[in-house]
Amino acid sequence: MQHIGIIGVGEIGGAVVDGLSDGVEDPPRVHLSPRGARAAAELSGRYANVEVCAGNQEVVDRSDLVILAVRRPDVHDALAGLRVDDGTVVVSVVAGVAVADLRAILGTGAPVVRAIPLPPVRERRCVTVTYPSHPVVDAFFGRLGEALPAADEAAFNVMSALTGTLTTHYAFLGTLATWAAGHGIAPDEAERYVRGLFQAAGRSLGDETRSLQRLAADHETPNGLNERVRTTWFDPGNAEALTKVLDAVLGDLG
Structure with missing residues (x-):
């Protein structure tokens, strides 16, 4: 995956950008939504491979893999009207929103995977839980440490609860x-x-x-x-x- 999109540039989105870019010889292109404008501008100024897009649809259109990193209450507003091609891989780091619900909101046949990346992705030493297991997503988080696929969505939610500590x-x-x-x-x-x-x-x-x-x-x-x-x-x-x-x-x- 050479084009990564991130919708919602908060702590986790920024940590993913750092992990993909800092000290990496051939980093992927990273396309950021204007959401979290100050953080997005700072990251694009720091890394030549990072750009801020005009809107969420442009992020999706430019990316092979799109990370949804918005707050749970903002999911519907952030994703409303987005057109996601079936060939795009969607990764949600939004806690408490099931795969079926995300697919219904997006109205897409694209692969939808949930993940729990934590700030250590910045140093590329994070164990990131994923569900369902997907070769592209697991390889992506392997670049940032290690992917740990959950057996099912119930197990994924247990792991998610642990992050609350x-x-x-x-x-x-x-x-x-x-x-x-x-x-x-x-x-x-x-x-x-x-x-x-x-x-x-x-x-x-x-x-x-x-x-x-x-x-x-x-x-x-x-x-x-x-x-x-x-x-x-x-x-x-x-x-x-x-x-x-x-x-x-x-x-x-x-």
């Missing part, structure tokens, strides 16, 4: 840094240490020979600090509350 993780780290600052540590030093602590922990996730439960056990000593925090704060009630929130999110996505 990302900012909670950042807020958790922020709470740790704020606690340390409240005990006399300079705020910038507290944040630097928390970042370094969890960046180091995150690298251990690359060891796929150990389950997540095994990693937790390997980082604990009996009656140690880690075990104390885990068993007193992240207790069964806490875990149950998290499970209930995820179930509610999944219900909204389904």
